[in-house]
Amino acid sequence: MSDKSVRPAGLCYNSLAMIDIFLVPNKTVATARGDGPAIDLSTAGNRVFLLTLEITNIVEQESLDVSIYGSADSAAWGAKPIATFPQKFYRGEHPLLLDVASRAEVKFVRAHWEVGRWGRGTETPMFEFHVTIKEVPADILKEATAEAKALA
Numbered sequence: 001m002s003d004k005s006v007r008p009a010g011l012c013y014n015s016l017a018m019i020d021i022f023l024v025p026n027k028t029v030a031t032a033r034g035d036g037p038a039i040d041l042s043t044a045g046n047r048v049f050l051l052t053l054e055i056t057n058i059v060e061q062e063s064l065d066v067s068i069y070g071s072a073d074s075a076a077w078g079a080k081p082i083a084t085f086p087q088k089f090y091r092g093e094h095p096l097l098l099d100v101a102s103r104a105e106v107k108f109v110r111a112h113w114e115v116g117r118w119g120r121g122t123e124t125p126m127f128e129f130h131v132t133i134k135e136v137p138a139d140i141l142k143e144a145t146a147e148a149k150a151l152a
Contacts, residue, residue: 019044023051023068023111024131030064031124036111038074039133047101048136053085053094057128061119064088064127068098070106082106098133109133 024036041047053066066088067081083098100106117125 018137019049019133019135021133022130023109023133024066024113024129026130027056027128028130029057030113030115030127030129033112033114035113036131038071038108038110040074040108041100042107044135046135046138046141047099047103048141049098049100050134050136051083051085051096051098052132052134053088053096053129054131055088055091055094055127055129057126058089058091059117059121059126061121062089062115062117062125062127064125064129065114065116066129066131067112068109069112070100070103071108071110072105074108074110077110081112082109097136 019039019041021039022036023039028034028036041049051068055064064087066085068083069077070082071077082100082103083096085094085096088094098109100109111131113127113129115125115127117123
């Protein structure tokens, strides 16, 4: 398995370079709040992305909140997140669609997380997780949109 955190972009099935990278590095262990690296979206051909939060290890009675922030320059980040995963308590894989097509000012994204712990035992929370970001190809997005309209 290749380490997506060291390469700038992956290759998609259609051989065009598309964004496919870790937004939070693989096997990140969080015991306190933190931020992932800034990811440059300027090379994206399409500005719709599939985010996947995967929680691989936890302790009981804790919560993880992951939000995505946007920036024009990777120095100043918005006061409010542009996307937020629902609060999580258990292991699992959780997808979220991020559409920044109408937000031309967003050139970079990064993840921010908060952890909480309650109950008995140690007060320090511990989550092992990662977040990936994958560009959604325009043809797949068009097909999915048409399918959704047909079902409505």
